[in-house]
Amino acid sequence: GENVEQHPSTLSVQEGDSAVIKCTYSDSASNYFPWYKQELGKRPQLIIDIRSNVGEKKDQRIAVTLNKTAKHFSLHITETQPEDSAVYFCAGPRSGAGSYQLTFGKGTKLSVIP
Amino acid sequence: DAGVIQSPRHEVTEMGQEVTLRCKPISGHNSLFWYRQTMMRGLELLIYFNNNVPIDDSGMPEDRFSAKMPNASFSTLKIQPSEPRDSAVYFCASRWTGGGYQPQHFGDGTRLSIL
Numbered sequence: 150g151e152n153v154e155q156h157p158s159t160l161s162v163q164e165g166d167s168a169v170i171k172c173t174y175s176d177s178a179s180n181y182f183p184w185y186k187q188e189l190g191k192r193p194q195l196i197i198d199i200r201s202n203v204g205e206k207k208d209q210r211i212a213v214t215l216n217k218t219a220k221h222f223s224l225h226i227t228e229t230q231p232e233d234s235a236v237y238f239c240a241g242p243r244s245g246a247g248s249y250q251l252t253f254g255k256g257t258k259l260s261v262i263p
Numbered sequence: 264d265a266g267v268i269q270s271p272r273h274e275v276t277e278m279g280q281e282v283t284l285r286c287k288p289i290s291g292h293n294s295l296f297w298y299r300q301t302m303m304r305g306l307e308l309l310i311y312f313n314n315n316v317p318i319d320d321s322g323m324p325e326d327r328f329s330a331k332m333p334n335a336s337f338s339t340l341k342i343q344p345s346e347p348r349d350s351a352v353y354f355c356a357s358r359w360t361g362g363g364y365q366p367q368h369f370g371d372g373t374r375l376s377i378l
Contacts, residue, residue: 183367192354193369195367200363200364250308253306255305
């Protein structure tokens with residue numbers, strides 16, 4: 150199955166700075182990579198996703214980049230705000246399972262310090 | 264859109280008791296997933312259904328766990344007998360498999376505590 154490694158496990162940044170979270174995957178056939186944000190006590194919510202036919206996607210202060218050669222994809226949050234504090238999960242499709250199943254990274258706890 | 268609906272939100276019970284968690288997927292979604300989330304193991308896929316049929320249950324911890332999806336609008340995850348190590352947050356998620364890659368949408372989860 151797919152292995153998704155996520156780093157770092159914790160990240161603290163000053164408000165206004167940028168935050169970058171990186172994930173690596175092992176299956177070169179993987180082609181869909183969503184990112185989820187989970188606030189304390191709440192459900193994971195999709196914030197952005199990228200298909201393998203593009204290298205970058207942006208949505209306001211959030212962007213995701215994909216490097217298929219190196220098999221890694223990253224989440225970039227610019228001009229961080231306290232409400233960005235949460236746990237962020239990357240995910241990739243499981244090998245041999247089509248696009249139905251996702252394997253999630255272990256999560257990154259982001260703390261934005263006011 | 265009501266989203267994925269799970270019940271109960273919280274469940275506290277003694278070990279050995281049967282626990283049943285419920286999920287109503289988003290209307291029109293034809294894939295349903297059960298996850299378990301703990302601090303130690305993160306978010307683990309237990310089982311998923313496609314068009315009400317269980318496709319992969321390799322994540323189900325042991326025979327004490329069972330899941331059913333009798334129709335497109337309802338699924339249950341049952342633990343019998345429950346043990347303290349089953350304490351976790353259980354999430355249900357659903358998606359639509361048509362139209363290319365579609366994301367999974369999560370319910371609010373059931374926080375299960377086995378005493």
